[in-house]
Amino acid sequence: MSKAMASDYDEVRPDVKESQESSLEALRTENIPDARSVVRELEEADTVDGVNLPGDYIAEELIVEVVPQKEDEFLCSSCFLVQHRSQLAQEKDAHAYCIECEG
Incomplete structure (x- = not known):
């Protein structure tokens, strides 16, 4: 039975070391x-x-007319878009969520 030499697996192989140096x-x-x-x-x-x-x-100055929220609209607490009440999916803890965000 011949004894094999212990290998250091952490040591860089000579061909790899030469490539790294070049x-x-x-x-x-x-x-x-x-x-x-x-x-x-x-x-x-x-x-x-x-x-x-x-x-x-x-x-030029950009002029935008701001229209107040109507009684049949709500502000979605997720996407922050003003939606019609028909789009209301859920109201939880005084927060309203639209169908798109809850869907």
């Missing part, structure tokens, strides 16, 4: 920008001076 060396030799230059580029990109946004800018 990959690491390739990353080191690449022309990778440093963190300061990346931050500088991002800050320059954030400035809006001289940037023309697509489309026309219209300086």
Whole structure:
């Protein structure tokens, strides 16, 4: 009976280790920008001076007419939409829920 040598399963295999080292060396030799230059580029990109946004800018005020809730309507406590009473599914603890939210 021959004795087998104990294997260290946590040790990296030689072929994998060589591949990792060559990959690491390739990353080191690449022309990778440093963190300061990346931050500088991002800050320059954030400035809006001289940037023309697509489309026309219209300086008009939006006017919306607010209609108060009617007696035959309720506010759903889940989706927060004003619904007609025919859409009421459940009222619980002074909260009303519509069919869509309870369905």
